[in-house]
Amino acid sequence: MTKKKEIKNLFKKLKFKENYLIIHSDLTSFYEFKLNIRNFFKSLSCSLGKNKTLIFPSFTLKKTEKWYCNKSKGESGALSEYVRKNFSNVRSIHPVHSICIYGPNKNKIPINKCISSFGKNSPWEWLCKNKDVRNISLGIGVAGGATIWHYTEEKLKVHYRSYNTIKTKKE
DSSP states (O other): OOHHHHHHHTTTTOOOSOSEEEEEEOGGGGGGGTOOHHHHHHHHHHHHOTTOEEEEEOOOOSOOSOOOTTTSOOOSOHHHHHHHHHTOOEEOSOSSSOEEEESTTGGGSOOSOOSSSSSTTOHHHHHHHOTTEEEEEESOOHHHHOTTHHHHHHHHTOTTSOOOOOOOOOO
């Protein structure tokens, strides 16, 4: 089988009952396929189904002078950034732990009511409490694909996490 056919068939067997899919990814493990990111996303989204709402971390971890919800580049991998730039018109309003959302139910996830990344009324609270959500890691282990754990850590106020206040203003 050619590498192109392999990538096309890569996701054929994926079947998830949940309608909201959080996708953490690191495409370096797919390097051998000489993948085209557009074709990779097309294959993935078609295989998952057009009725699924896809959620991609779009974190900005570098300190920047200004952060713009719809313009600032995400640093959560090539696939997340590709979706943010080309398909998603919904991004949560948090400079560090934002998400971009693509799909039919994109407006059901609260994106602008949160004071903290993972606290009350945050998108991550909604995702963690909703039984219709699945966390998927593509080419990435638990260490890079377990953002959902941060909600519980914040709720329990664990000692090993730091909590910073970010001054923001609407422009």
